[in-house]
Amino acid sequence: MNESIEADLKQTEPRISHEPEEVTDISLAINEASFPEQRRARWWEHVRIDKIVMFGVSLYLFVMAITLMKAGASGIAPLLSDLFEVSSGANSLGFGWLFAYLIMSGSPVAAAALTFFDAGILDEISTFAMITGSRLGASFIVILIGFIYIVRGRDRETSLSMGTLAFTVTASTYLPGLFLGIFFLKSGFLDSFQLSSGVLLTSVFDVMIEPIADLVAGVFPPWLVFISGIVIISFSFNLFDRCLPQMTLKESHLGWVSRLVYRPVIMFALGAFVTLISMSVSISLSLLVPLSYRGFIRRENVIPYIMGANITTFVDTLLASMLLENQTAFTIVLVEMLCISIISLIILILFYSNYRKITLNFFNWVTDSTRNLVIFLITILIIPLVLLLV
Amino acid sequence: MKLLIAIPSLTQAEKIIRFAEQIAAHAEKPIHLLLVMDDKQNYLISLAEEVIKLAREIMVNQEIITRLKIGETEKEIIQAAKEGDFDLLILGELPTRYLSKMVHGVRTNKVAKAVICPLIVVKGKTRLIRRILLCDSGAGKSSLLSRYTAQLAKTLDGEEEIIVLHVMSQICAGPGVPDRDLLASVDELIEFHAPEGEILSQDMRFLAQPGIRPVPLVRHGLVVDEILDEARKGDYDLIVIGAHQAKDWHRFLLEDFTRQILIHADRPVMIVP
Numbered sequence: 050m051n052e053s054i055e056a057d058l059k060q061t062e063p064r065i066s067h068e069p070e071e072v073t074d075i076s077l078a079i080n081e082a083s084f085p086e087q088r089r090a091r092w093w094e095h096v097r098i099d100k101i102v103m104f105g106v107s108l109y110l111f112v113m114a115i116t117l118m119k120a121g122a123s124g125i126a127p128l129l130s131d132l133f134e135v136s137s138g139a140n141s142l143g144f145g146w147l148f149a150y151l152i153m154s155g156s157p158v159a160a161a162a163l164t165f166f167d168a169g170i171l172d173e174i175s176t177f178a179m180i181t182g183s184r185l186g187a188s189f190i191v192i193l194i195g196f197i198y199i200v201r202g203r204d205r206e207t208s209l210s211m212g213t214l215a216f217t218v219t220a221s222t223y224l225p226g227l228f229l230g231i232f233f234l235k236s237g238f239l240d241s242f243q244l245s246s247g248v249l250l251t252s253v254f255d256v257m258i259e260p261i262a263d264l265v266a267g268v269f270p271p272w273l274v275f276i277s278g279i280v281i282i283s284f285s286f287n288l289f290d291r292c293l294p295q296m297t298l299k300e301s302h303l304g305w306v307s308r309l310v311y312r313p314v315i316m317f318a319l320g321a322f323v324t325l326i327s328m329s330v331s332i333s334l335s336l337l338v339p340l341s342y343r344g345f346i347r348r349e350n351v352i353p354y355i356m357g358a359n360i361t362t363f364v365d366t367l368l369a370s371m372l373l374e375n376q377t378a379f380t381i382v383l384v385e386m387l388c389i390s391i392i393s394l395i396i397l398i399l400f401y402s403n404y405r406k407i408t409l410n411f412f413n414w415v416t417d418s419t420r421n422l423v424i425f426l427i428t429i430l431i432i433p434l435v436l437l438l439v
Numbered sequence: 440m441k442l443l444i445a446i447p448s449l450t451q452a453e454k455i456i457r458f459a460e461q462i463a464a465h466a467e468k469p470i471h472l473l474l475v476m477d478d479k480q481n482y483l484i485s486l487a488e489e490v491i492k493l494a495r496e497i498m499v500n501q502e503i504i505t506r507l508k509i510g511e512t513e514k515e516i517i518q519a520a521k522e523g524d525f526d527l528l529i530l531g532e533l534p535t536r537y538l539s540k541m542v543h544g545v546r547t548n549k550v551a552k553a554v555i556c557p558l559i560v561v562k563g564k565t566r567l568i569r570r571i572l573l574c575d576s577g578a579g580k581s582s583l584l585s586r587y588t589a590q591l592a593k594t595l596d597g598e599e600e601i602i603v604l605h606v607m608s609q610i611c612a613g614p615g616v617p618d619r620d621l622l623a624s625v626d627e628l629i630e631f632h633a634p635e636g637e638i639l640s641q642d643m644r645f646l647a648q649p650g651i652r653p654v655p656l657v658r659h660g661l662v663v664d665e666i667l668d669e670a671r672k673g674d675y676d677l678i679v680i681g682a683h684q685a686k687d688w689h690r691f692l693l694e695d696f697t698r699q700i701l702i703h704a705d706r707p708v709m710i711v712p
Contacts, residue, residue, distance in 0.1 A: 195614040207618035210610040309578075310608070310662065310694045337612035344616030345609035348661055349694065409661065 104292040109257065110285035111365075115372045116262040117278030118161060122168035124271025129170055133437060138178040138231070141171060143436025145179035149186020150433070153193075156329065156362075157282045158183035160369040163378045164275075173234050177381050180366065181227045182433065184359065188216040189429065190331055196426070206416040211334055211351070213412045216429065218355040219330075221408070222396070226388035233384045242383055286365075290332050313353040313397050320357030328365045333358045352405055356393040360386055440594060442466040443520055444494075445473045445530035447512045449483070451561070452490040452531075456497050458565045458707065459529045465594040469502035471523060475515045476507070513546050517553040527591075528558040548698045551682060551710045557587050559677070563705035571601045572675040573646075574666050574700075577638035578684065585645040587711045588679050592651050600652045602673065603642045605635050606665040607657055625657045663699045670704060678704055682712040 129135045135144050141162075148158045162179035165171040171179065192212030199208050233239055266274050311319075324333040334355070338344045346354075363386045370378040396404045415425045444459045446452045452474075463470050472494055474487050484507075491505045508515040512533055520528050533546035547560050573588050585603070592599040611618055620633045628636035639655040646653035658665040670678050680700055685693040701708055 191614070198614045203615070204618055204622060207611040207616070207621055208614045211613050214610075309692075310696070311692055312694055315692050335613050338616055341612050343609075343620065344612050345621065346612040347608045348610055349608055351610065351612075405661070406664070 100292045103288055107285045107288035107292065110281050110288065111368075112372055113258050113262065114157075114278045114282035114285060115160060115164070115369050116258050117265060117274050117281065118164040119167055119278075119373060120262060120266040121271040121274030121276070121278060122161075122164040122170060124273070125165070125275050126168065126170045128272070129165065135171070135175070135437070137439075138174045138227075139436045139439050141175035141179040142182040142185075142227070143433040143438075145182025146186040146433035147182075147437060148179075149183045150189055150430075152279065152283060153190050154283055154286065155183040155187025156286055156365050157279050158186065159363070159366040159382075160282055161275075161279060163366065163370050163373055163375070163381070164278075166378055166381070167373045167375045173377065173381060174231055176378070177230050177234060177385060178227060180363075180381070180385055181223050181230075182436075184219055184223055184330075184362070185216075186433070187330065188212070188219040191215050191334060192426075192429075199422075205419070205422065209416050209422070210412065211337075213415050213425075214351060214408065215330065215334060215355050217408050217411055218352055219359055221404075222356060222359060222389055222392045226385070226392045229391065230384050230388040233388065234381070239380055239384055239387070240377075242380060286329065290327070290329065310347055310349045313349075313401050316350045316353040317357040317393065317397060320354035320359075321361045322357075324358035325361040325364060328362065330355070330358045330362045333362075348409060349405075352408060353397060353401075356397070360389050360393065363389075440466045440526045440590075441471075441524065443471045443473060443523055443525040443528045445475065445516045445519065445528060446490065447475050447516065447531050447533050449474070449476075449486050449490055453493060454565055455529065455531045455561045456490075456494050458559075458561045460497050461567060461596070462527070462529065462559075462591070462594050463498055463501055464596070466527075469504045470498060471519075471525070472503050472505045473516065473519050474505070474507045475512045476509055477512065478509070513549050513553075516550050520550075520554040520556060520558075525556050528554055528556055530558060530560060532560055532562040545698065545702055548695075548701050551697065551701070551712075555712055557591075557709060557711045559707055559709045560701060561707050563707065565707055566676055568595050568676045569597070569599055570673065570675045571599055571677045571679060572666070572670050572673060573601050573603045573642070573679045574681075575603055575605055575638055575642055576662070576681065576696075577605065577634065578681070584679065584681050584711050585642040588709075589646050589648055589651060591679075591709070592646075593648070598650050598652060600654065601646055602654050602656050602669075602675070603639055603646070604656045604658065604666065604669055605638055606662045607635060607659050608662050608665075621659075625655045628657060629655070663696055663703070666700055667703055670706060675706065677707050677709055679709040679711065682710050 129144070133140070133144060135141055145158050145162060148161070149155045152158065159180045162171065162176050162183065165179070166173070166176040189212075192209060192215075195208040195210075195212040199205050265277065269277070320333065323336060324330060327333045327336065337346050337351075337354075363382055367379070367382045367386070370382045415421055440462075442459070442463055444455060444463070446455055456472075459470075472491070474490060476483050476487065487507050491503075494503055494505070506519070508519070516528075516530060528550075530547070530550065533550070535545045535547075551558055551560075568591075571588060571592065573585060575584055588601060592601060607621065609621065611621065620628065620631065620635070623631060623633065623636075625636075625639065629640050630636070635657060639657070643653050643655060656669070658669060660668075666678070666680075669675075678700065680697055683693075683695040683697040685695070697710055701710070
């Protein structure tokens with residue numbers, strides 16, 4: 050008996066393996082010369098002119114929208130101060146949160162917050178809080194899409210997984226980040242980090258944008274100019290999303306993202322990088338579907354990915370602050386990015402394991418029953434409303 | 440099967456020897472017993488002699504070759520395992536300070552990475568091996584894992600129950616993704632020929648041998664947490680896992696689950712390279 054065991058154990062190669070076996074398909078073994086050589090496409094044939102044009106148009110519309118919002122922001126002042134009575138950081142947080150729900154996007158709201166600051170309607174802290182609120186509201190979109198799938202009869206847990214996790218991670222990093230940011234802004238130690246290169250960027254567009262923006266501002270009332278700016282900036286983001294390469298393959302070469310479990314810092318960097326290019330967390334998350342095997346992603350990988358995405362999603366807001374040529378607005382966005390980075394890295398380095406457990410337990414609780422889901426949805430609808438009204 | 444029993448600390452000696460005895464009964468003779476000490480003091484030498492005496496008492500029918508080494512524990516064990524071309528290494532847990540665990544990983548894991556043969560780390564509560572938890576991720580040479588486990592089970596007396604566990608830690612990457620496989624039971628995964636079902640089917644085929652009762656199992660959640668939870672709740676006698684396969688720069692990218700299970704498991708762990 051011992052001898053047979055020894056023989057078996059010493060066999061290092063399995064008889065059946067996951068490795069694909071080398072199979073020679075005889076029917077394909079035809080002399081290659083029988084076929085004309087397939088021409089390899091040149092690099093410039095891969096260039097999509099339509100996408101480049103679309104990118105140029107989206108950038109133009111983005112700058113146009115910021116200009117219009119800047120020109121019309123004063124028209125919104127009565128709405129903020131008299132109707133909603135936005136006078137504190139909490140009010141601004143709630144306002145930004147609800148505004149993002151309303152237009153189903155965070156970036157236009159963050160840009161709007163900067164134009165309000167530029168027009169003197171909001172102070173530093175309130176602007177910072179409104180930008181934070183915009184991100185909380187933006188993460189609701191994925192939940193809403195998941196909820197629609199549930200209504201259409203899909204499983205609760207699978208439909209809501211990404212949305213709930215995105216919201217939970219965003220809330221748990223942005224809310225501590227809010228307090229850290231208020232401290233940084235009040236202490237003013239980042240005031241020296243100001244960039245004035247927006248002048249160069251705006252001067253390029255001045256000739257193409259100013260005449261049209263002046264014309265619109267001269268004809269329409271300021272509040273309508275501001276709203277048209279919001280509509281245009283939302284459209285420009287939508288157009289920009291279409292510029293991104295479409296992942297149509299069922300399983301792309303990047304399917305490894307879902308098969309292996311990566312160190313949290315690696316997924317954090319990947320999430321930050323993908324969002325730096327796509328500029329939107331929801332786009333960055335939706336890219337995971339075609340990029341991953343069967344549309345699945347490992348629980349271990351997803352949380353740091355969202356954390357990374359939550360930082361670089363501010364790139365467009367940073368650009369907006371440069372276009373406004375307002376150095377303090379630039380500092381506010383920089384503080385936002387820095388605070389979220391600090392909070393995320395503290396979590397990743399010091400207590401990621403516990404954080405992940407708590408986050409996933411919360412997700413399990415939300416998806417455990419319809420009652421819990423309803424409680425969760427009502428809570429995230431009521432909280433911003435309460436913040437706005439306090 | 441050529442067996443090496445390594446005792447890195449004299450306090451664990453009896454536990455390791457008693458655990459190893461059940462495997463040693465069917466192993467190739469002689470059994471190699473290695474005692475490693477970091478200090479050559481007289482009282483330690485006499486303690487080592489007592490350990491050797493105890494080993495001869497417990498493994499009464501075995502021919503035992505004993506070696507006493509003074510030096511750095513993991514180095515000596517790795518060297519002995521490599522020189523002897525062993526088929527299985529049984530060793531005790533190498534004590535590691537908490538901070539050192541965080542920075543360098545457990546010392547036992549260093550041995551696991553360095554040796555080319557399977558090893559069993561004797562830790563926590565030990566008893567006769569009857570229930571084995573075989574954790575198969577499906578990565579690498581997954582079938583080798585079940586083959587080794589089957590061979591180990593063959594060396595043990597009586598019937599062993601081997602639970603083949605696959606942890607599905609995946610979730611839908613977005614709303615609207617087809618979720619049939621995520622919601623499926625073990626039987627359905629096998630029936631659907633889902634990748635997880637294929638892994639389990641293959642393991643079942645390898646383990647379908649006399650004296651072994653294989654049972655497939657799928658759990659959903661975080662890989663390490665689910666394995667440790669199943670090990671505790673199922674009251675297993677041994678956890679079997681594959682060694683961390685990442686090489687070169689992949690080491691900086693991938694999580695080392697073997698290390699985490701080795702740190703947190705409260706019972707013996709077998710690592711198959």
